[in-house]
Amino acid sequence: MKKRGSRKTLVWGLFWFLLIILICYAIYSFSLSNVDTPQASSLKAAIVDHLSLSQPNQTFIQTSTNILETAGFTVDYYKGEEVTVEFYRKLPSYGYSIIILRVHSTATEAQGTESPVTLFTSEIYSKAKYVSEQLASQLVSVSFSEEERERGIRYFGITPLFVSQAMRGRFQNTIIVMMGCEGLDNPLMAEAFVQRGAKVYISWNQGVLASHTDLATTHLLQHFLLEKRTLIESLRETFEEVGFDPVYESLLIYYPFDAGDCTIQNIMGDLNPDN
Amino acid sequence: MKIIKKRNALLPLELVCLSTMMLFSALIVTQISASPTTTVYAYPSAKTVTVGQTFVIDIRVSDVIDLYGWEFKLGWNPNILDVIDVSEGSFLKQGGSTFFWQKTNNTVGYILVDCTLLGNVRGVNGSGTLASVTFYAETLGSCVLDLYDTKLVSSFEQSIPHTANDGSVTVSKSVGGVIVPVSKFELLAPWIGLTSTIIFALTTIFAFVKRKKKRG
Numbered sequence: 001m002k003k004r005g006s007r008k009t010l011v012w013g014l015f016w017f018l019l020i021i022l023i024c025y026a027i028y029s030f031s032l033s034n035v036d037t038p039q040a041s042s043l044k045a046a047i048v049d050h051l052s053l054s055q056p057n058q059t060f061i062q063t064s065t066n067i068l069e070t071a072g073f074t075v076d077y078y079k080g081e082e083v084t085v086e087f088y089r090k091l092p093s094y095g096y097s098i099i100i101l102r103v104h105s106t107a108t109e110a111q112g113t114e115s116p117v118t119l120f121t122s123e124i125y126s127k128a129k130y131v132s133e134q135l136a137s138q139l140v141s142v143s144f145s146e147e148e149r150e151r152g153i154r155y156f157g158i159t160p161l162f163v164s165q166a167m168r169g170r171f172q173n174t175i176i177v178m179m180g181c182e183g184l185d186n187p188l189m190a191e192a193f194v195q196r197g198a199k200v201y202i203s204w205n206q207g208v209l210a211s212h213t214d215l216a217t218t219h220l221l222q223h224f225l226l227e228k229r230t231l232i233e234s235l236r237e238t239f240e241e242v243g244f245d246p247v248y249e250s251l252l253i254y255y256p257f258d259a260g261d262c263t264i265q266n267i268m269g270d271l272n273p274d275n
Numbered sequence: 276m277k278i279i280k281k282r283n284a285l286l287p288l289e290l291v292c293l294s295t296m297m298l299f300s301a302l303i304v305t306q307i308s309a310s311p312t313t314t315v316y317a318y319p320s321a322k323t324v325t326v327g328q329t330f331v332i333d334i335r336v337s338d339v340i341d342l343y344g345w346e347f348k349l350g351w352n353p354n355i356l357d358v359i360d361v362s363e364g365s366f367l368k369q370g371g372s373t374f375f376w377q378k379t380n381n382t383v384g385y386i387l388v389d390c391t392l393l394g395n396v397r398g399v400n401g402s403g404t405l406a407s408v409t410f411y412a413e414t415l416g417s418c419v420l421d422l423y424d425t426k427l428v429s430s431f432e433q434s435i436p437h438t439a440n441d442g443s444v445t446v447s448k449s450v451g452g453v454i455v456p457v458s459k460f461e462l463l464a465p466w467i468g469l470t471s472t473i474i475f476a477l478t479t480i481f482a483f484v485k486r487k488k489k490r491g
Contacts, residue, residue, distance in 0.1 A: 055415070055448055106452045115454055125455075127462055134462050141455040149455050157454065181451030211323055211447035246323040248449065 043268065045073040046096045048087075050103035051179075053080035053122060054144065055210040063218050064100060071225035071264065073098060084123045085130060085139065088158050092196055093169030097267070098177070100217065105180030105189075106142065106157075110149060117182060117189035118142055118157035125154035138162035163192035171197035173267060177220070178203040179213045181248075190255035199267055200231065200259035206250035216242045216252055225264050232260035313339045313435055315347060315405070315425045317442025324412045326448050329359065332420060333404045334388075336366065336427070339437070341398035343370070343430040344391030345405055347439070352418035353384030355446055357411045361386055366403030371396045377406075391428075398430040412446040419443050 045068045047061060061077065068075045076096075078087065083103065091099070104120035118140055125141045133139040142157035143149035176198050183203025184190060190201035202220070204213065219241050223234035235252055244251055254260065318333045334347060345367070351358075363375040370392045377388040388406050392398070420442035427435035 051450060055450065104450050104452050106454060108451070109454045109456060111456075118454055120452060127457065128465065131462055131466070134457070135459055141457050142452050143455055144452045146453060149453055154455055157452075179450065181449055207449045207451050209323060209325060209447035210450050211445050213450055247325045247328070247447075 043073045043097045044076065044095060045098040045100070046076045046078065046091075046094065047100045048078045048083055048091075048103060050080050050083040050101075050120060050122060051210060052102075054104070057210070057214050060102075060214040060218060064221055067218070067221045067225055068098065072268075080122050082122075084121050085133075085156050085158065088119070088121065088162065089167055090169070092167050092171045092174075095172060096174055097172070098175045101176065101178045101180065102213075102217075103178070103180045104142075104144060105178065105183055107182040107185040110143075110146070114186070116160050117185060118159050119178070119180065119189070120144075121156045121158065123156045125156050130156065133162065133166060136161065136165070138166045160188040160192035163189065164195055167196060171199075173197065173199040175199055175267060176201045177217060179208075179217055180204070181207040184253050184255060187255050194256060200254055200256070200262065202231075202235075202252060202254045204245070204250045205253050206245070207248035208245045208250050209247055212242065212245045212247075220252065228263055228265060230261050230263050313337065313427065313437035314440060315345075315422060315427070315437055316440035317349075317420045317422055318404075320440065320442045321445070322442070323445045323447055326412055326415060326446055328412045328446075330410055330412070332408050332410065332442060332444075333364065334406045334408065334422065335364075335402065335404050336437075337402040339402070339427060339435060340400050341429040341431070342367065342400070342427055342435065343396075343398040343432075344389070344426075344428040346387075346389035346424070346426040347405070347422060348385055348387050348424040349408060350385040350419075350421040350423065351410075351444070352416065353381055355412070355414055355416040355418050356384075356444060357381050357413055358386055358408055359411050360409040361388055362407050362409075363390055364404030364406050366401075366405055367392060367399055369403070370399040387424075389426075392430075396430070410444070412444070415446050415448055417443065417445045 047064060047068075049056075049061060051057070065075050065077070076094075101119065105117055106120075107114060107117045109115045120142055127134075130139050138159055138161045140157045140159055141154045143154050148154075171193070174197065176193050178184075178189070178201060181204060184201070184205050190203070193201045216238055219238040220234055223229045223237045224231060227234075229237065231254060235254065239251055314337045316335055316337070318335045322330060322332065324330050334349065336342065336345070358379050358381060361377040361379060363373065367373050367390055372393045373390055374393055375388075375390045377386060379386045386408065390405065422439045422441050425437065425439040427437050429435055
């Protein structure tokens with residue numbers, strides 16, 4: 001009888017112990033995903049140069065840094081190796097007003113079917129890593145090309161679900177310039193960024209060449225940040241100057257559509273805590 | 276005395292005539308020097324392509340008079356591009372039968388091309404394509420399409436003065452990629468295996484202990 005009672009106590013004890021661990025884990029996960037870290041008072045911009053690994057362009061980095069600094073931003077530069085899953089996870093919490101994502105991206109599956117836009121990381125893919133995120137379709141496996149896929153060279157890619165569910169913190173009316181391919185082939189990634197607090201998401205409607213996206217982004221920054229045109233005017237000017245991508249015939253567009261009239265002054269007004 | 280007076284009266288008129296003539300001749304000279312000069316050029320002058328792409332650059336001539344034969348060399352960076360074909364353009368054929376010849380050196384990176392009309396015919400006037408060069412973009416990079424040693428000859432075997440304009444090619448790469456699907460079962464397989472092994476081990480231990488107890 002005594003033996004049976006002690007076994008019952010042991011089972012209950014184990015149950016409560018597991019329950020407490022489960023609750024603690026849930027609270028921890030929830031707090032990590034929703035915490036709003038304090039924002040810096042100065043205006044900060046980030047250049048996330050994932051392409052530095054495959055298509056480096058120091059001229060673009062120098063020119064865009066100069067434009068951003070002239071417009072009053074402090075610029076942080078992240079080279080390709082730093083663009084990991086954890087980097088993307090923490091990105092909203094860094095308090096950037098402008099984020100230039102010079103990254104590989106795709107909305108095409110290996111069989112040619114369309115899928116949500118995915119941003120590349122430089123982290124080598126493994127089935128054993130980030131299993132819960134992979135099961136939740138927040139992270140997927142990506143390759144630069146079919147040839148690399150056949151050679152087994154794969155990286156982790158982040159999907160819109162990662163942005164909406166697994167990122168920590170919130171963007172503060174941030175302008176996202178996503179320079180990769182097909183960033184606005186469908187609006188899922190843009191919607192995810194806007195849901196997480198981004199003011200506007202600018203990207204290409206189809207594929208784009210590295211040289212063309214660098215050229216167009218430089219023109220866009222010039223018009224939007226230095227000439228202080230509205231977003232739609234800046235994009236129109238940029239298009240008149242650089243035209244469609246010479247190979248993919250794509251052009252820069254933005255989301256949401258009501259952000260076309262905003263200027264950098266509007267956005268800086270919203271961002272600057274003194275105003 | 277009268278004659279002298281008359282001469283003096285005519286002097287302003289002569290001056291006016293002289294200055295008018297000078298003005299006209301100046302205008303004529305200006306018009307001649309401003310007339311369009313003959314140009315041999317690469318078209319399009321700047322081309323952006325992607326790695327693995329095949330593309331065509333035309334070598335064209337503009338505003339030529341009495342063109343009977345032509346020759347040019349075109350140089351490029353052989354690490355970036357390869358020439359896979361050179362064909363004659365339609366311009367000189369307008370004058371009659373032609374003889375077209377070309378030599379390609381993809382190791383050094385140049386082509387030598389020439390073409391001439393055959394027989395006692397007049398040269399061709401106007402603008403058009405002399406030759407079309409098909410390239411293959413091997414790797415990333417930019418290079419000049421250097422148009423040099425260009426020669427244009429008239430039906431009187433006279434060299435036609437002209438200018439030559441180079442082109443340029445940028446070989447870029449898309450910033451895209453592909454998503455490689457992974458089945459959820461593949462992800463769970465190691466965990467399912469591990470769990471199965473643990474359950475099997477525990478069951479075995481439990482059965483072993485139970486049997487031992489029964490025997491005891």
